[in-house]
Amino acid sequence: MSAGFSEHARHVAAPEYLKDRLKWVVEGHQDGLVGVLTADVLWDWLYIDELWVSSGMRGTGLGRQLMQCAEDFAIREKLEGIWLWTQSWQAEGFYRKLGYIEFTRFERFPRGHCRIGFRKTLALAGGEES
Secondary structure (H helix, E strand, C coil), X not given: CHHHHHHHHHHCCCCCCCEEEEEEEEEECCCEEEEEEEEEEECCEEEEEEEEECHHHCCCCHHHHHHHHHHHHHHHCCCCEEEEEEEXXXXXXXXXXXXXXXXXXXXXXXXXXXXXXXXXXXXXXCCCCC
């Protein structure tokens, strides 16, 4: 099946689909793993796949620091921006505080909740952030 997709992409002159997996890990001195952020570079954007901070480290700024590492990477690599999904019971306010803008909301996913897409366009070479 993927050969068919690749052939179609070549036929319509679509950009090649390349995905690079990244991971930032934070280990505590005696606590082991206390935070991790995984992401994929997809074309000119960084997709945040997972952000996890141990319950004992929440509220310490570790999540914000991990997100800053991802943003610094995206800026160094001259990517257009960063995007991610979160659930309504997770970190909606957290991402808003970091300057992420909601671009879509999938209501009743799951029932009683929603899945929210956030993005942050990076200001590169004097460009505007949106």
